[in-house]
Amino acid sequence: MKILVCIKPVPDSESEIAIDDSKSWIKEINLFRMNRFDEFALEEALSIKDRDKNVKIDVISVGSAASKDVIKRALGMGADSGILIYTEDPGYISPYMTAGYIASYVKEKSYDIIFTGVMSEDYMHGQVGPFIAEMLGRPCASFVVKQEILYDSKCVYAEREIDGGLIEAVQVSLPAVFTIHSGINKPRYPSLSNMLRAGRTEIEIIDSNLISFPVLKQKIMLLTVPEKRREGVVLSGSVKEKAARLLHILSEKAFIN
Amino acid sequence: MQKDSEKIIYIVAEHFENIIKPVTYELVACACKIKKFYPANIRVIILGKETEKLSFEIARTTGLDVTAIEINELAFNNAQIYKDVLKELTEESHPSFVLFANTPHGLDVACGLSVRTGGACIAGVEGIDKIGETLCFRKQMFYGKINAHIAADSDTLIITVQPGTFGIYRPESQKPGSVETRKVQYSSEIMPVIVKRRSETLDSxxxxxxxxxxxxxxxxxxxxxxxxxxxxxxxxxxxxxxxxxxxxxxxxxxxxxxxxxxxxxxxxxxxxxxxxxxxxxxxxxxxxxxxxxxxxxxxxxxxxxxxxxxxxxxxxxxxxxxxxxxxxxxx
Missing domain, CATH: 3.40.50.1220 (TPP-binding domain)
Structure with a gap:
């Protein structure tokens, strides 16, 4: 069985995000980590491999240098090999483009399962997985919170989280695409032996310019900083002063006695 | 070129267990906002096994015209059937916009429709404005620290609307919309679906x-x-x-x-x-x-x-x- 896991680097939630001079993208960020949802997706693949050593896991990322680092981390967690679809432009890549690159790569291969995170933490589109499935004409289960391979019937039983505390259970024939939600497992840390192996493993690099597919025209015209929707009084002074001030406000409003 | 009076905005209603989900009315609010910049007729599309009660409820509470598509084979919100049926509808009537809720179901169908019809799809839309002459759709990025205003060049633009952002639509007119019902037979093989409640309760x-x-x-x-x-x-x-x-x-x-x-x-x-x-x-x-x-x-x-x-x-x-x-x- 062959599994492909799609991963991407994201800036941390506490990173400073500033708009650049073009006003349509952000200033360069240096610190990235693996998208948390992708860690869950990768862990799901690794746990399948734990039970069956014949499973081979590839990870794929669309991007530049930061993508290389998350591929290395994925190898350190236990993936077998990594593919980078290299794009020179560090700007915004729409989910349709990302999916198009990955689907073009997958067309030539024979993956039984493709896992993606349910969305990326930074762009929050949630579209790459469903797009890949559609482009390949394969079934897709999104927002998966539990999955089990039914080897006899070449299916996956998957539970999806839909709204309002509801779970939708589906049986999906392989090959198929699954977008994995958070909380489905506890992603492992890279192991030392795997990290050493990752250091020696060559990442397959594919030039994105060599991949072509029909493009849907969509672009970011402008980035803005969200407006304040409430008063947003910022307390000033030392920690102690701020604490006293907040306490005063809360007792004035009779939240405390 | 389509005249304004021929332009269409479709809203795809979400419902579960014979109840219209409130987000459907948020989609109406979003469509009305689009209409301010882009004059067009708004029509609500509802798919289901039995749609009579729900389609008349939408026509009454919103004053909008409704197309109900009854599919006997449709159990729960099977995305596969939605995609197939909506693709046909889109190719038949060329709507300028198709609006879904940004829910697991809505997102799934929207992405499918986008690839199948070649219409661009913007997900998680929270606002609409014009930058210069260009209609832009606002969505959050980077943990809510940045708003991106996205434009698309597409005959049909598919949008998923972030729940809880546009408010619930209150109609100006008391006149109910019309309901047109179509019956569709779906013959392809269907992925089996079961829906259950999470074991933990939300009684919190x-x-x-x-x-x-x-x-x-x-x-x-x-x-x-x-x-x-x-x-x-x-x-x-x-x-x-x-x-x-x-x-x-x-x-x-x-x-x-x-x-x-x-x-x-x-x-x-x-x-x-x-x-x-x-x-x-x-x-x-x-x-x-x-x-x-x-x-x-x-x-x-x-x-x-x-x-x-x-x-x-x-x-x-x-x-x-x-x-x-x-x-x-x-x-």
Whole structure:
């Protein structure tokens, strides 16, 4: 069985995000980590491999240098090999483009399962997985919170989280695409032996310019900083002063006695 | 070129167990906003096994025309059938826009329709405005710190609308819309679907609490949850909640999860500790009476939604606050 896991680097939630001079993208960020949802997706693949050593896991990322680092981390967690679809432009890549690159790569291969995170933490589109499935004409289960391979019937039983505390259970024939939600497992840390192996493993690099597919025209015209929707009084002074001030406000409003 | 009177905005209604989901009316509000910039006729599309009650309810409450598509084979919200049927409808009537809710179901169908019809798809839309002459769709990026205004060049533009952002549509006219019902037979093989409730209940103390102290990823270590409970301890009628990430880690129970996929709350006082404030979470708490946010990241989106902002590390600030409180109450 062959599994492909799609991963991407994201800036941390506490990173400073500033708009650049073009006003349509952000200033360069240096610190990235693996998208948390992708860690869950990768862990799901690794746990399948734990039970069956014949499973081979590839990870794929669309991007530049930061993508290389998350591929290395994925190898350190236990993936077998990594593919980078290299794009020179560090700007915004729409989910349709990302999916198009990955689907073009997958067309030539024979993956039984493709896992993606349910969305990326930074762009929050949630579209790459469903797009890949559609482009390949394969079934897709999104927002998966539990999955089990039914080897006899070449299916996956998957539970999806839909709204309002509801779970939708589906049986999906392989090959198929699954977008994995958070909380489905506890992603492992890279192991030392795997990290050493990752250091020696060559990442397959594919030039994105060599991949072509029909493009849907969509672009970011402008980035803005969200407006304040409430008063947003910022307390000033030392920690102690701020604490006293907040306490005063809360007792004035009779939240405390 | 289509005349304005021939242009169409489709809304795809969401429903479950014979009830229209409120987000459907938010889609109507979004369509009306689009219509201000782009004159067109709005029509609601509803797919289902039995649609009579629901389609007339939508026509009555919104005053909009409804196309009901009855498919006997449609159990639950099977995305495969939605995609096939909506593709045909889209190719037949060339709508300028097709609106879905940004829910697991809506997103799935929207992406499918996009690839099948070649119409661009923008997900998680929270606002609409014009930049110059270009109609743009606003969505959050980077943990809610940035708004992106996205435009697309597409004959049909597919949009998924973030729940809890456009408000519920209130019609100007009392005249109900018309209902057109079509019956469609679906003969392809269907992926079997079952729907069940989560085993844990949502019957949670946080939905009744007057004060909620809520924790997010910014609390760092699990031990720091003690601080959150201690802080909650100084407010009568309080409860502790948190964002999804802490529930994922097993630090909080599912019934304590606040947000779109957890419980939606509106206490008199909400204290957000180490919460970044992406729209998933905001949708679950922004109706709160008074909001205090404590976060060491001065750029955190939660501060845009707060009455009082405390830019401090909660690990130092909360102990200081409790100490100050104890000093006061002894005095």
């Amino acid at each position: 103390p946080i939905s009744e609490a007057k004060v909620i102290v809520s924790a997010g990823n910014g609390i760092g270590e699990r031990e720091n949850l003690d601080l959150i409970y201690k802080l909650a301890g100084i407010f009568p009628g309080s409860a502790v909640g948190g964002s999804r990430i802490l529930v994922d880690r097993g630090w909080l129970e599912y019934k304590q999860q606040i947000g779109l996929t957890g419980t939606q709350v509106a206490p008199e006082l909400y204290i957000a500790c180490g919460i970044s404030g992406a729209s998933q979470h905001l949708a679950g708490m922004k109706g709160s009476g008074f909001i205090v946010a404590i976060n060491k990241d001065k750029g955190a989106a939660i501060f845009n939604e707060s009455d009082i902002c405390v830019v401090e590390d909660l690990k130092t600030f909360i102990p200081a606050l409790i100490e100050e409180y104890e000093k006061e109450s002894k005095a």
